[in-house]
Amino acid sequence: MSISRRIFVKAGGLALVSLGLDPLFLARAAYASYRPLPPSTALSRPVLVCLFQRGAVDGLNMIVPHGDPLYYRERPRIAVPATDVVDLDGYFGLHPRLAALKPLWDSKTLAIVHAIGSPNATRSHFDAQDYMESGTPGVKATPDGWLNRYCQHDREHQDTPFRAVAFGPQLPRILAGTAPALAIDDLQAFGLRAPQPAARDRLTRAFEELYAGSSTGLLSSSSQEAFEAVQTLQRVDPTQYQPAEGADYPRGRLGKAVLEIAQLIKADVGLQVAFADVTGWDTHVNQGGGDGQLATRLAELGQALAAFSRDLGERMRDVVVLTMSEFGRTVRENGNAGTDHGHATAMLVLGGPVRGGRMLGRWPGLDPAQRFEGRDLAVTTDFRDLFAELLARHMGATGLDAIFPGFMPDPARFPGAISA
Amino acid sequence: MKYRVLTCLLATVLVWPIVGAQRAAPLHVVSVALSPRDSAVHALNRLAYGPRPGEADRVAAEGVMHWIDRQLVPRKMDDGALARREHDFRILEYDRGDLAGMYAEVQRERRERKQTANQASDTTVTPREQTARRLAGQFQELAVVRAALSERQLYEVMVDFWTNHFNVYFAKGADRFLTPDYIEHTIRPKAMGKFEDLLIATAESPAMLFYLDNWESVAPGSVPPAAMRVRARPLFGRRPAVFGLPPRDPAEQDSMRQRALQRAPQGINENYARELLELHTLGVDGGYTQQDVIEVARIFTGWSIQRPQQGGNFEFHDWAHDTGEKQVLGIRFEGGRGQDEGVRLLKLLANLPATMHHVSWKLCQRFVNDDPPDGCVDDAVAAWKRSKGDIREVLRAIVSGPDFWAARNVRAKVKTPLEFVVSALRAVGADPDTTARLAQVVARLGEPLYLHVAPDGYPEMEAAWVNSGALLDRMNAGVALAAGKLPGVTVTPDSLLYAMASPDELIAAVDREILGGTMSGNTKQVIKRQLADIRDPQQARALAIGLALGGPEFQRQ
Numbered sequence: 001m002s003i004s005r006r007i008f009v010k011a012g013g014l015a016l017v018s019l020g021l022d023p024l025f026l027a028r029a030a031y032a033s034y035r036p037l038p039p040s041t042a043l044s045r046p047v048l049v050c051l052f053q054r055g056a057v058d059g060l061n062m063i064v065p066h067g068d069p070l071y072y073r074e075r076p077r078i079a080v081p082a083t084d085v086v087d088l089d090g091y092f093g094l095h096p097r098l099a100a101l102k103p104l105w106d107s108k109t110l111a112i113v114h115a116i117g118s119p120n121a122t123r124s125h126f127d128a129q130d131y132m133e134s135g136t137p138g139v140k141a142t143p144d145g146w147l148n149r150y151c152q153h154d155r156e157h158q159d160t161p162f163r164a165v166a167f168g169p170q171l172p173r174i175l176a177g178t179a180p181a182l183a184i185d186d187l188q189a190f191g192l193r194a195p196q197p198a199a200r201d202r203l204t205r206a207f208e209e210l211y212a213g214s215s216t217g218l219l220s221s222s223s224q225e226a227f228e229a230v231q232t233l234q235r236v237d238p239t240q241y242q243p244a245e246g247a248d249y250p251r252g253r254l255g256k257a258v259l260e261i262a263q264l265i266k267a268d269v270g271l272q273v274a275f276a277d278v279t280g281w282d283t284h285v286n287q288g289g290g291d292g293q294l295a296t297r298l299a300e301l302g303q304a305l306a307a308f309s310r311d312l313g314e315r316m317r318d319v320v321v322l323t324m325s326e327f328g329r330t331v332r333e334n335g336n337a338g339t340d341h342g343h344a345t346a347m348l349v350l351g352g353p354v355r356g357g358r359m360l361g362r363w364p365g366l367d368p369a370q371r372f373e374g375r376d377l378a379v380t381t382d383f384r385d386l387f388a389e390l391l392a393r394h395m396g397a398t399g400l401d402a403i404f405p406g407f408m409p410d411p412a413r414f415p416g417a418i419s420a
Numbered sequence: 421m422k423y424r425v426l427t428c429l430l431a432t433v434l435v436w437p438i439v440g441a442q443r444a445a446p447l448h449v450v451s452v453a454l455s456p457r458d459s460a461v462h463a464l465n466r467l468a469y470g471p472r473p474g475e476a477d478r479v480a481a482e483g484v485m486h487w488i489d490r491q492l493v494p495r496k497m498d499d500g501a502l503a504r505r506e507h508d509f510r511i512l513e514y515d516r517g518d519l520a521g522m523y524a525e526v527q528r529e530r531r532e533r534k535q536t537a538n539q540a541s542d543t544t545v546t547p548r549e550q551t552a553r554r555l556a557g558q559f560q561e562l563a564v565v566r567a568a569l570s571e572r573q574l575y576e577v578m579v580d581f582w583t584n585h586f587n588v589y590f591a592k593g594a595d596r597f598l599t600p601d602y603i604e605h606t607i608r609p610k611a612m613g614k615f616e617d618l619l620i621a622t623a624e625s626p627a628m629l630f631y632l633d634n635w636e637s638v639a640p641g642s643v644p645p646a647a648m649r650v651r652a653r654p655l656f657g658r659r660p661a662v663f664g665l666p667p668r669d670p671a672e673q674d675s676m677r678q679r680a681l682q683r684a685p686q687g688i689n690e691n692y693a694r695e696l697l698e699l700h701t702l703g704v705d706g707g708y709t710q711q712d713v714i715e716v717a718r719i720f721t722g723w724s725i726q727r728p729q730q731g732g733n734f735e736f737h738d739w740a741h742d743t744g745e746k747q748v749l750g751i752r753f754e755g756g757r758g759q760d761e762g763v764r765l766l767k768l769l770a771n772l773p774a775t776m777h778h779v780s781w782k783l784c785q786r787f788v789n790d791d792p793p794d795g796c797v798d799d800a801v802a803a804w805k806r807s808k809g810d811i812r813e814v815l816r817a818i819v820s821g822p823d824f825w826a827a828r829n830v831r832a833k834v835k836t837p838l839e840f841v842v843s844a845l846r847a848v849g850a851d852p853d854t855t856a857r858l859a860q861v862v863a864r865l866g867e868p869l870y871l872h873v874a875p876d877g878y879p880e881m882e883a884a885w886v887n888s889g890a891l892l893d894r895m896n897a898g899v900a901l902a903a904g905k906l907p908g909v910t911v912t913p914d915s916l917l918y919a920m921a922s923p924d925e926l927i928a929a930v931d932r933e934i935l936g937g938t939m940s941g942n943t944k945q946v947i948k949r950q951l952a953d954i955r956d957p958q959q960a961r962a963l964a965i966g967l968a969l970g971g972p973e974f975q976r977q
Contacts, residue, residue, distance in 0.1 A: 211972050226889070335637075
């Protein structure tokens with residue numbers, strides 16, 4: 001988009017605000033109408049897959065500091081026994097139900113950043129999720145998410161409706177914004193339904209004309225994205241998909257989402273940014289140690305990531321998967337054999353480009369004097385440093401300060417998940 | 421006391437002329453921008469779940485402000501048709517105790533099956549479990565049916581509003597059997613009363629106490645009475661309950677006691693306290709601190725629930741209550757007052773300026789614009805102050821203000837999935853059954869009812885609902901409904917409009933009856949082109965209605 005067009009969008013947006021129209025629509029429409037023709041080939045694009053562990057995962061039971069006796073002292077009922085932990089480096093280890101990820105660690109495609117989180121002190125799920133998705137901790141007014149801002153900023157790949165896809169019924173905050181993004185709940189059922197293909201195509205065309213001519217605002221841009229995507233999927237035919245290498249995805253939402261991400265990557269439809277939610281981490285009560293509630297959730301996560309990695313095989317050379325969660329949980333277990341809202345947590349980074357087999361970030365320790373407000377694991381890595389590193393070194397983004405406004409990303413602070 | 425009487429009198433005097441005058445004033449405002457029929461359509465779109473066939477004309481003839489006045493007093497409205505339909509919903513015959521008992525039995529059966537089954541993956545469903553599932557589906561469907569059929573439309577809209585404001589998650593453990601009772605006996609009776617009463621009712625509701633974990637928040641070091649010890653903890657869902665099994669030998673009992681004690685709650689849980697301040701009352705910028713959250717949690721220690729086999733009612737546990745002094749927002753709460761401390765706190769919170777503003781803002785967002793105008797919020801807050809939080813007066817202020825009727829706010833909101841499905845059902849005069857299939861449509865569009873996991877409830881912002889996938893699903897649902905192919909519902913299109921040979925007449929009728937006269941020139945042309953080669957008038961009608969329901973105009977309200 002040239003500067004003059006950008007000014008047009010800005011000025012037109014301002015003019016239309018007074019008429020009660022949404023400037024977001026304008027910007028999206030501008031993207032859509034100046035989009036080049038569909039890609040001839042989309043091989044070797046870098047792909048970033050983000051999984052959001054909503055509800056605040058207990059980083060200390062996910063990536064266990066089993067070398068620290070304080071961990072066991074603070075968690076008499078819910079600590080993961082040292083004998084069960086899958087040791088990584090003598091001090092940290094994987095929760096036993098994440099054992100499926102150990103081969104990835106050994107093959108140096110899995111790195112772990114511990115004590116990572118937000119500079120903002122909030123213990124509200126909603127605020128903290130909001131900040132992690134907007135990429136602007138402490139600033140609520142940010143209208144868009146950082147993944148969307150990356151897409152706005154880097155337009156090299158905006159030639160496909162599948163560039164940025166959230167797998168779920170709603171578009172999450174992290175992908176909200178002026179750049180087009182799709183929300184897909186079920187890849188196979190995506191599109192108009194009719195008994196015969198001819199009737200389906202006719203309905204599709206009719207609705208396309210209705211929305212092209214009569215809709216305003218987000219309805220207009222979203223429908224446009226929808227019809228482009230329908231066209232592409234007709235070529236791909238997702239009903240025929242078979243995972244490779246006998247990859248065994250877990251049943252349930254996460255397994256399905258991750259499988260569909262793999263499917264789209266292999267279909268070369270231009271997927272660059274994928275996002276899915278993983279829920280069930282808010283373990284206030286009876287969270288369990290080696291077994292129990294949290295263990296069940298971790299088993300699903302581990303199996304999903306392992307299956308994804310196996311299914312993609314060689315293609316993992318272009319792919320980085322990042323797990324994130326709004327904050328961690330209290331170091332000490334609470335009165336209900338659970339944990340309450342805390343501060344820092346751990347994030348996993350895996351994929352071909354990752355400098356894996358290493359624990360990243362500075363470990364602050366569990367000593368009460370080192371803790372945040374005396375109770376929680378302190379944050380030593382600002383999550384934006386990791387996000388910025390992935391965008392810069394894996395996705396090739398420039399202009400990071402526009403993606404993380406007010407932050408000034410600095411490679412010197414990058415945790416080192418990807419080779420410089 | 422004298423002072424209070426005087427204030428009441430004053431309030432009455434102050435409110436009265438406003439009540440009397442509002443019938444005329446907004447009509448004046450309305451007449452500037454909207455015709456009587458347009459204002460009726462607008463009111464039906466925002467204060468109701470959209471017009472039924474002929475309803476826009478009826479409301480216009482009655483006078484929209486008169487219609488609103490009647491909606492504000494739902495008790496006085498006859499709702500016989502809905503009441504008759506409710507007889508088909510067996511879920512309404514089960515009280516909390518019945519459902520709790522059924523839930524406990526299902527759990528017991530499942531456990532027994534696990535013990536006897538050879539393989540872990542036994543997926544057989546017992547008849548009782550089937551009944552429980554069917555009832556759960558009926559409970560979700562009932563929300564759709566009431567919204568579609570009730571004459572008390574504004575009341576149903578408010579029930580949905582408060583259900584989200586005081587959200588609980590139907591699929592969390594005991595909330596599987598506590599939520600239906602919560603909607604019937606906590607939310608519905610108080611949806612049009614005083615905010616304070618509703619707030620207290622939710623705080624005492626077992627569903628909320630369970631959802632936000634307060635039921636097991638106890639003062640550190642407190643010990644349950646000896647008789648309770650062996651059963652102290654494995655109550656709901658997450659751990660198998662111990663009742664109903666054969667007696668155990670003493671050694672086993674001892675170790676059970678040990679385990680039960682280990683699992684017993686040992687301290688405060690801040691979850692409810694935090695959401696009470698952040699979501700239910702003050703709002704996230706309401707000026708409270710982490711210390712306030714802790715103090716509030718201390719005040720609510722002991723607010724708990726009975727065991728399910730005893731009915732799962734509210735229970736205050738003296739033994740679990742923190743008897744020390746507390747300070748919330750700089751206000752001292754003397755210790756040792758037991759349950760009264762919590763009630764006092766709720767009454768205080770219910771009428772703080774931050775609460776009035778936060779809840780009024782949300783109401784204006786619901787009724788006027790995703791980005792609520794300041795004037796609307798100010799009017800609502802003023803009415804709240806005058807009426808001491810009478811929800812009806814706050815609503816009256818919102819619909820009497822200029823913002824509600826301003827051209828820039830008409831059709832400015834996109835329907836939520838529930839609003840879309842229900843308004844489509846109403847538009848074609850459809851008759852829903854008691855199976856969960858319409859609730860499943862709402863779920864597919866992104867809003868599974870009573871299943872928003874986070875305590876903030878479903879959002880009012882269009883950005884949360886408008887995305888490509890959901891939009892395609894709305895088109896699919898519109899086409900299926902118009903063709904009479906949406907499962908769970910009977911459509912008799914003749915009651916809406918007769919099949920007619922002329923496409924122009926058909927399109928004009930669809931515009932008038934379904935789109936409230938908002939059909940664009942483009943939409944008319946597209947539908948006309950689609951109708952060109954269709955000879956069968958019934959098919960033509962179904963296609964025209966389907967395209968209208970799935971098209972862009974019908975997504976707005």
